[in-house]
Amino acid sequence: MPKTINASQTLATTSHIVLPENTNTLGNLMGGQLLNWMDITAAISAHRHCRRVVVTAAVNNVSFAHPIKLGDIVTIEAKVSRAFNSSMEVYMQVFVEDHVTGARTICNEAMYTFVAVDQLGNPINVPDLVPETPEEQRRYDGALRRRQLRLILAGKLKPVDATELKALFE
Numbered sequence: 001m002p003k004t005i006n007a008s009q010t011l012a013t014t015s016h017i018v019l020p021e022n023t024n025t026l027g028n029l030m031g032g033q034l035l036n037w038m039d040i041t042a043a044i045s046a047h048r049h050c051r052r053v054v055v056t057a058a059v060n061n062v063s064f065a066h067p068i069k070l071g072d073i074v075t076i077e078a079k080v081s082r083a084f085n086s087s088m089e090v091y092m093q094v095f096v097e098d099h100v101t102g103a104r105t106i107c108n109e110a111m112y113t114f115v116a117v118d119q120l121g122n123p124i125n126v127p128d129l130v131p132e133t134p135e136e137q138r139r140y141d142g143a144l145r146r147r148q149l150r151l152i153l154a155g156k157l158k159p160v161d162a163t164e165l166k167a168l169f170e
Contacts, residue, residue, distance in 0.1 A: 004128045005049050007136045010080040010090075012044035017099075018072045029068035034094065035059065038076055038110050042090040045078035046114035049088055050126040057087060058113040060150060066096070066107040073097040075104075081136070082143030086123035087115045089143045111146065 014037065016022075022033045039056055046054040068074055074096055081091040094108035116126045131140040145164045151157035152165075159165075 002127050004130050005080075005083075006130050007079055007081075007132050007140075010045045010049045010078075010129070012041050012048060012078045013075060014041045014044075015073060015075045018068055018070050018074060020070060023070050026067075027070045029070075029072070029074070031064060034064075034068070034074070034108065035062065037074065038062075038078070038092055038094065038108075039112065041076040041078045042092055042110075042112040043114060045080055045090050046088045046116070049080045049083060049129065050116045052116040052118075052124060052126070054088070054114040054116050055121075056112060057115045058150060060089070060111040060113055060146065062108065062110040064108055066105070068094075068096050068107060071099045073099055079136075080129055081111070081139040082147075083126045083129040084147065086117075086125055087113055087147075088126060088129075089113055089146065091139055113147075113150070 016037055018029045022029055024030050043054055076092055076094050078090050078092040081089045090112050092110045093106055095104050096107045097104045116124050118124045131137040148162040148165050152159055152162055
């Protein structure tokens with residue numbers, strides 16, 4: 001397994017058309033369906049990073065900015081933003097393409113965490129990630145703070161030990 005992976009190597013993209021069975025009574029895509037599509041796309045990205053089986057550890061942040069309508073084309077782009085020991089944070093953007101005009105807009109963003117596991121389901125180490133663009137570097141830098149916050153909220157890290165978070169306030 002390589003020691004480092006470039007962020008661009010983890011890109012995963014999926015597209016879906018919103019069908020009637022995917023919508024609520026208002027004709028909008030159900031949030032749970034979008035979460036499922038994002039989970040699959042993010043898992044592909046995490047798998048491309050480590051080339052191992054990955055499991056969803058957390059849905060860290062999801063924002064629903066605009067409703068997605070029946071007939072819209074949804075494209076999800078996912079990329080690993082940072083790798084830790086066995087876990088990877090995956091950042092996603094959800095784009096909607098109007099099926100009539102072709103106009104494409106960002107309607108959602110999300111971050112999920114995945115853990116690489118062996119054949120027995122035990123966590124295994126993953127390669128480091130190398131950010132390649134200023135935007136990837138910004139996400140990479142913020143990932144450690146987001147990880148520390150997740151660990152504090154889960155009771156796995158004492159706030160006093162969250163050095164990256166403390167540095168924001170000093």
